[in-house]
Amino acid sequence: MTDEDLKVVFAHLRTLKPVRHLVDNAEPPTPCKLCGNRHGLGERN
Numbered sequence: 769m770t771d772e773d774l775k776v777v778f779a780h781l782r783t784l785k786p787v788r789h790l791v792d793n794a795e796p797p798t799p800c801k802l803c804g805n806r807h808g809l810g811e812r813n
């Protein structure tokens with residue numbers, strides 16, 4: 769796995785927490801201020 773892959777995995781893990789966090793890898797990656805990573809729908813967080 770690459771570092772980018774790990775970031776995506778961690779972003780997904782965070783979605784399991786009871787916090788509003790949108791992640792959709794079907795969408796183009798955008799900066800997410802909630803987790804500090806880039807992933808689909810990141811700009812909507």
Ligand SMILES: [Zn+2]
Pocket residue numbers: 779789790800801802803804805807810813
């Ligand atoms: Zn995020």
